[in-house]
Amino acid sequence: MTGGFRIADIESTSAPSSIAVVLQGKNRRNYGRRYDRVSIEVDISKSSYPVTAFEIHAINTPLKLIRQDDPRRPKYEKAYRPLTGVLRRNVVHGLAKVIREQYIYPELGRDIIGALETHLRNGQYEAYTNSEDFAQRLTEDIQAAGHDKHMSIDFDEPPEDEGWWNIFPSKQREMELLEELRGMNFGFDSISFNKVSVPGKPIATLPINCFVPSDELEVRIAIGEKMSSIADADALLVDLRTNHGGDPHTIAFVESYILAHAPLHLLDFVDRSGKVKDSFSTLPAGKLPAGSKLFGGSKTLFVLTTNETFSGAEDMAYNLQTFKRASAIVGEGNESTAGAAHPINTARYLCEKDFGNMWWSVAVPNLKPVHEITGTNWEGIGVKSDVIAGEGDWKGVGDAKEAATALFMKSLKPGQEL
Structure with missing residues (x-):
């Protein structure tokens, strides 16, 4: 890319x-x-x-790489100026305001704000003069106080033209996005087939790096082709070890190929008043791209995870485990995934008078997933591994893919040790 x-x-x-x-x-x-x-x-x-x-x-663009006569330089000099006590206090108070107004759990939000104000009052932020370093420290503090891995504050370079996305015709925007998604292979790594371990019973490995937006028909067709390519395998390894999440609508779309009883309601996103803001279900075969072939809801399926499997990837693993679709969640040395569930659908910016527009951004979750079966989600606990590669009976097998392959082989020979 x-x-x-x-x-x-x-x-x-x-x-x-x-x-x-x-x-x-x-x-x-x-x-x-x-x-x-x-x-x-x-x-x-x-x-x-x-x-x-x-x-x-x-x-961010280093100031030394911006020429003195560059018209952007004054904006960058303003944004990069050393932090003073007043600026640090303005950032902390702005962050607290967003948490107070938006966080999905108001009571926990008050505890997080209390921790920030205590650190500020006790002088624990006085040594920070660099905004990027201060943003990292604040993120560590709010995550330590609230244990919500989706919550963060960032000091990021804004677009040069804040209206850049609106200056192109709609068709050109779509073409640029599609080209970017093609470069990402629509979120998938190379799909492979193991035809050696169990002759006559191919094992497909489906590595998904992220769940890209799938609003466009071309994206759904491309993802549908990838999912259809594994339909004839006898076992499937869904590899989410490097996946940090993405679009929940795409997760439901992918699961339409591997879960039974479509349309199957998966979960809702609910705000702190209890109102459902979005709902997710699998699609029946008739609503999938033409020519789609389903792996189906009964053949052997394993999910591969690490402790870095995050957010939307956990959504998929949680669904496959909770609906008892996965034969096992195979962790690569991890007892569970990251434990980050709460989505964010509202961008907030801070201290624009002090630093300029869109430099300080805040991610504060304002929704929570409520699963159809459990009525809750994986926040803070992650998706528990059924088998941990590298530990216990699998101490000599540290690779989750290798462990899952051995599990499939063992399932074909009940009562026998591998």
């Missing part, structure tokens, strides 16, 4: 074994964060200099 990178700045070569570099994506559209920082360490004691650590994450 980035089209590769060019080196924009070499920040640090303080040690012969490490380097930090700022990269700029060649093909990134001109909005949001356009730069990444890469830190690399190598082992200089070996002639091949193997990489021992590699980290990459998006960053």
Whole structure:
């Protein structure tokens, strides 16, 4: 999607074994964060200099990369100015206001606000002069007080043109989004088939990296083709180990191919007054793209997770476990998934007079999932693993995919040990 990178700045070569570099994506559209920082360490004691650590994450445009005569520079200088006591207090009070007005659990929200105000009053924020560092600290504090992993505050570079999304004709916007989704393979990794472990009974592995928006027909057709490709397998491994969530409508669409009794009501999103704001169900076969083939609701299915399986990925795992569709949730060393359930459908911005428009953004959950079967969700507890690869009987099998394959083989030979 980035089209590769060019080196924009070499920040640090303080040690012969490490380097930090700022990269700029060649093909990134001109909005949001356009730069990444890469830190690399190598082992200089070996002639091949193997990489021992590699980290990459998006960053705001460094001020040094904005020319003095660039008309944007005054806005960036205002946003990047060192934090004072007044600015820190304004950010904390703005964050508290959003939590008070919006958080799905008002009583817990009051506890989170109390923790923030105590930290502020006790001087625990006085050392923070950099906004990105302060945002990270505040996020840690609100998550520590509320244990809600969807709640955060960010100091992020806004679009250069705040109305950028409206300057193109609608068709062009759709084409750009579709091109981006194609580059992501519509959220899927390569689907594979194991025809060796159990001859005559292929095992399909369906790796889903994220659940992309599926409003457009082309997206539904593409996802439908992927789901149809695994229809004839005898067992399915749904791999959610790297999945951090996405669109709940797409989750329901995907589950239409692997759950029985469609349309099947899955869950609702409910606000803090108890009002249902959105509802999710699987689709009957007649409403799926033409030519769709279903894996169906009876063949063997395993779900692979880690403790990084997050949000919408947990939604899928929770559904498949709760409706007793999954033969087992196979955790890769994890007792459960991340435990992040509460969605957010309202963006809020803070302190725009102090820093400029859209620099400080707040994510505060204002909805909660209510599942059809349990009447609750996976918030704070995650989706429990039925089998933990690398532990207990599976101590010698640390890979969840390998463990699930062995489980399928064992199911074909009841009473026999593998």
